[in-house]
Amino acid sequence: MSPEVSKTIMSPRENILVVDDKPDNLRLLSNILIAEGYKVRKVLNGRLALDAAKLDPPDLILLDIMMPDPDGYQVCQSLKANSTTQEIPIIFLSALNTVADKVKAFTMGGVDYITKPFQQEEVLARVKTHLQIRQLNVSLHEQNLRLAEEVQHRQQVEAELTKTLQELRETQAQMVMKEKLASLGALMAGIAHELRNPLNFVNNYAEGSIELLDELAADLQTHLQTHLQTHPDSVESAALGEFQDLLDEIRGNAQAIHQHGKRAEQVIANMMQHVRADHSGLQSFELNGLVQEAISLSYHNCRTQFSNLEVAVQVDYDATIPPIQGSSGDLIRAFINLLDNAFYALSQQKLQAGESFVPRLQISTQNCGNHVLITVRDNGIGVPSDIQAKIFDPFFTTKANDGTGLGLSISYDVIVGQHGGALVMHSEPGDFTEFAITLPI
Numbered sequence: 001m002s003p004e005v006s007k008t009i010m011s012p013r014e015n016i017l018v019v020d021d022k023p024d025n026l027r028l029l030s031n032i033l034i035a036e037g038y039k040v041r042k043v044l045n046g047r048l049a050l051d052a053a054k055l056d057p058p059d060l061i062l063l064d065i066m067m068p069d070p071d072g073y074q075v076c077q078s079l080k081a082n083s084t085t086q087e088i089p090i091i092f093l094s095a096l097n098t099v100a101d102k103v104k105a106f107t108m109g110g111v112d113y114i115t116k117p118f119q120q121e122e123v124l125a126r127v128k129t130h131l132q133i134r135q136l137n138v139s140l141h142e143q144n145l146r147l148a149e150e151v152q153h154r155q156q157v158e159a160e161l162t163k164t165l166q167e168l169r170e171t172q173a174q175m176v177m178k179e180k181l182a183s184l185g186a187l188m189a190g191i192a193h194e195l196r197n198p199l200n201f202v203n204n205y206a207e208g209s210i211e212l213l214d215e216l217a218a219d220l221q222t223h224l225q226t227h228l229q230t231h232p233d234s235v236e237s238a239a240l241g242e243f244q245d246l247l248d249e250i251r252g253n254a255q256a257i258h259q260h261g262k263r264a265e266q267v268i269a270n271m272m273q274h275v276r277a278d279h280s281g282l283q284s285f286e287l288n289g290l291v292q293e294a295i296s297l298s299y300h301n302c303r304t305q306f307s308n309l310e311v312a313v314q315v316d317y318d319a320t321i322p323p324i325q326g327s328s329g330d331l332i333r334a335f336i337n338l339l340d341n342a343f344y345a346l347s348q349q350k351l352q353a354g355e356s357f358v359p360r361l362q363i364s365t366q367n368c369g370n371h372v373l374i375t376v377r378d379n380g381i382g383v384p385s386d387i388q389a390k391i392f393d394p395f396f397t398t399k400a401n402d403g404t405g406l407g408l409s410i411s412y413d414v415i416v417g418q419h420g421g422a423l424v425m426h427s428e429p430g431d432f433t434e435f436a437i438t439l440p441i
């Protein structure tokens with residue numbers, strides 16, 4: 001128990017309201033209580049009792065039952081029905097002494113019952129007990145209020161902490177991603193540099209070999225024709241035939257080497273892109289024009305790959321976007337990567353869903369005050385939920401032989417790392433994929 005609580009309980013200054021229609025009883029009771037140091041107010045009927053209690057709620061009421069209208073029970077009922085007085089403990093006073101009377105007094109809301117004639121010690125003991133209980137109730141109530149406030153406060157603090165933690169996690173994830181890409185960049189620079197020359201060599205020789213083999217095959221064909229005309233059944237004719245088959249096989253191999261070499265060249269070109277974060281190349285450019293250029297380039301590229309893919313391209317440009325500061329060369333590369341992916345997803349959906357499917361690409365730009373928002377949305381195959389977390393990882397691809405898996409990590413690097421923007425993806429597999437890009441103005 002706190003020191004203030006025990007002090008109030010010991011203090012004899014409590015305020016007691018005594019209600020009895022017999023002046024002698026009233027005097028007797030109040031003398032007993034005043035002698036103990038209590039503050040006593042005396043009233044002679046129920047109506048005055050109700051007024052006095054509402055005006056200045058006492059700590060305890062001693063209430064006679066047998067009074068002319070209203071009697072003690074009625075007074076008790078009114079007090080219990082009023083929010084300012086309902087918590088005041090009431091001790092009934094009466095000469096009625098049957099069990100039924102006492103039960104009725106308690107069911108009305110009385111806390112105790114004293115029978116007349118009064119015994120001084122009994123009155124004082126009961127009064128003291130109920131004042132103590134009352135005091136304890138009051139402090140319990142106050143403590144509950146304080147606890148409820150504290151709980152609420154803690155919940156607020158907890159909510160704020162959770163939010164801060166979430167923000168920290170996001171920042172951390174972004175930093176890890178940036179760090180990963182930065183160290184990867186250095187590694188890539190080394191590898192790309194080492195591989196570029198030998199790969200050029202391989203590709204050039206493969207191309208040269210194919211040309212030579214073509215010439216050789218043509219010569220052989222002429223020889224074979226003349227030889228067959230002059231010596232149709234000779235052993236040499238058969239040997240020349242086998243020789244040509246062999247030549248075709250070698251040519252096929254050279255072509256495969258060339259094809260794979262070209263793909264490796266593309267990987268290296270992308271890796272170089274990662275490394276080339278040229279902050280020196282900052283300029284001011286018009287965003288809508290840049291986006292439009294990216295769409296034209298990417299759609300052209302798409303048409304060379306999927307010649308019969310017709311895409312309904314919808315654009316919605318916000319004309320109020322001011323000039324943007326940044327590296328337009330890197331940004332256009334980032335947009336093209338996103339658009340290439342979208343066209344690819346549309347081509348795949350067309351394969352799966354058939355002729356009735358209408359491939360759609362929606363691009364919009366929006367001026368949001370301190371940043372611009374660019375969205376790229378396609379109704380292609382979508383990104384399966386189990387790989388959504390991986391698509392920005394370098395070298396992650398689902399395009400077995402068609403992709404390097406660097407497109408999105410380059411775009412992320414350019415948009416987030418280089419330009420301080422954001423790049424997020426939202427997709428419903430089988431329905432749509434949307435990329436939202438923000439760039440600071």
Ligand SMILES: Nc1ncnc2c1ncn2[C@@H]1O[C@H](COP(=O)(O)OP(=O)(O)OP(=O)(O)O)[C@@H](O)[C@H]1O
Pocket residue numbers: 270337341342345378380381382383391392396397398399402403404405406407408409433
């Ligand atoms: N619009 C999209 N719709 C469906 N899947 C997508 C979309 N964009 C990206 N993806 C998924 O994310 C993966 C990674 O994309 P990313 O651009 O990094 O590499 P890639 O396209 O596979 O290869 P590259 O870009 O080198 O050609 C893709 O393989 C694909 O599974």
Ligand SMILES: [Mg+2]
Pocket residue numbers: 337340341403406407408
């Ligand atoms: Mg891609």
